[in-house]
Amino acid sequence: ISSTELTGEFLKRSRALNADYNAFITIDEETSLAQARAADAMIASGQAGPLTGIPVAQKDIFCTKGWLTTCGSKMLSNFVSPYDAHVVERFNAIGAVNIGKTNMDEFAMGSSNETSFYGPVKNPWDITAVPGGSSGGSACAVAARMAPAATGTDTGGSIRQPAALCGISGLKPTYGLVSRYGMVAFASSLDQGGPMAKSAEDLALMLNVMAGFDARDSTSLMREPEDYARDLERPLEGLRIGLPREYFVKEINDDVARAVENAIAEYHKLGAETVEVSLPNTKLSVPVYYVLAPAEASSNLSRFDGVRYGYRAPEYADLNDMYCKSRAQGFGAEVKRRILIGTYVLSHGYYDAYYVQAQKLRRLVAQDFAEAFKQCDVIMGPTSPTVAFDLGERISDPVQMYLSDAYTIAVNLAGLPGMSIPAGFGNKGRPVGLHIVGNYFAEAKMLNVAHQYQ
Ligand code: GLN
Structure with missing residues (x-):
């Protein structure tokens, strides 16, 4: 099958399903098909790599030259990027096809995709459920086979x-492995781009394209390139899986706990052993994150002033009024909440009490993992304490929404790699994810661990 045919099929499917699922903010068939034809020429001339000609959907947080890049916000609803993000450049260079820009929570703030200016995304397993967030459009597109990756x-x-x-696979790499250049900034010390696909094998092929040094991101790491698919077939005999005592507590739903226990039983059959580890500062991670992430966001989002690009209020009295009205009209409620929290914790008199304190606790959270990895190779647990919740269920209760990330946030605070792979189903037949956390730069090992289970 040619890339043109493959791309055509996915476009047809996306067009048919998007009205129901709302996974894409932008689909541009002509541009995608032109890229597919160029990929076919590349293949014909013998220059093809494993992902040449393969359609890849881009989260609408990645700047994409000539395409709308909205970040799920009214603020950027008219923004056509003049340049490509590093990640997009990388995919273009190997002849992958951009199959569209996916829906997301506004400025990536949310866990349900309900904060998007473009409306919520539906979970393809059950359209009354949220797809999760903020990369809910990407997850839905892959799960509904509107895009392979x-x-x-x-x-x-x-x-x-x-x-x-x-019910798909996704990997957050070690902080600094994938360049943030051209990725709209939310909380720069935590943000990391990564692949989402059906299987660990696909994630490895994508990470091979996405990872690598980029001088335009000051936190990009200079490392020898690696082949993340190199260890996929390695047997797991002797693998030590750490199970944090603090993860299997009463807050976790029974259905999720059961699915995770079943997955771990499979790992035992594959020759792995389990050890109990402790991450005593786990409970600090959500409160620490909700000081640091808003602080960084309030600073990053100050650039959206209606002057150089983005939304500008149609009517205003003077310059200050233009700033105020453009931001008041351009940002949604959750983004405003984060800016206010961030401005507060950074303000004189509160900085030491909140921001500095949170930075110290962040270090403790990271040290917990360093201790745990002395006793195990990977850490496992549930990705989320519950299966997908219903649309509308948590959107009016920010604290409930924030707790959706109780298991994932500590990994960002520590800068570690983490991934989620499908591990059966829980209540109402909705998917459960198994969370696998590795030490710094253990991506190849984690992908091996995931692939052996899949
Ligand atoms: N749900 C978290 C938040 O709203 C995380 C979002 C993200 O990882 N971008 O901040």
Whole structure:
């Protein structure tokens, strides 16, 4: 099958399903098909790599030259990027096809995709359920086979949690492995782009394209390139799986706990052993995150002033009024909540009490993992404490929404790699995700562990 035919099929499916699922904000058939034809020429001339000609959906947080890049916000609803993000450049260079820009929570703030200016995404397993967030459009697109693969970003769980809730695989790499250049900034010390796909094998092929040094991101790591697919077939005999005592507590739903226990029983059959480890500061991670992430967001989002690009209020009295009205009209409620929290914790008199304190606790959370990895190779647990919740169920209760990320957030605070893979089904037949956390740069090992189970 040619890339043109393959791309045509996925476009046909996307067009048919998007009215119901709302996974894509932008579909541009002509541009996708032109890329597919160019990929076919590349294949014909013998220059093809494993992903040449393969359609990949891009989360609408990645700048894509000539395409609308909205970040799920009214603020960027008119923004056509003049340049490509590093990740997009990488996919273009190997001849992958951009199959569309996926829906997301506004500025990646959310766990259900309900904060998007473009309306919520539906979970393809049950359209009364949320797909998770913030990369809910990408997760839905892959789960509904509207795209074979997609990119996501993960600041506190936004790749892993929607992957879990939609029954697909997703990987948040070690902080600094994938360049943030051209990825709209939310909380820069936590943000990391990564792949979302059906299987660990597909994630490995995508990570091979996405990872690598980029001088335009000051936190990009200079490392020898690796082949993340190299260890997929390695047997798991002797693998030590750490099970944190703090994860299997009463807050976790029985159905999720059962699915995770079943997955771990499978790992025993594959020759792995389990050891109990402790992450005593786990309970601090959500409160620490909700000081640090809003602090960074309030600073990052100050650039949206209606002057150089993005939304500008149609009527205003003077410059200050223009700033105020553009931001008041351009940002949604959750984004405003984060800006207010962030401005508060950074303000004079509160900075030491909140921001500095949270930075210290962040270190403790990271040290917990360092201790745990002395006793095990990977850590496992549930990705999310519950299966997908219903649309509308948590949107009016921010604290409930924030607790959706109780298991994923600590990994971002520590800068570690984490992934979610499908592990059966829980209540109402909705998917459960198994969370696998590795030490820094253990992506190849984690993909091996995931692939052996799949
Ligand atoms: N749900 C978390 C938040 O709203 C994480 C989002 C993310 O990882 N981008 O901040």
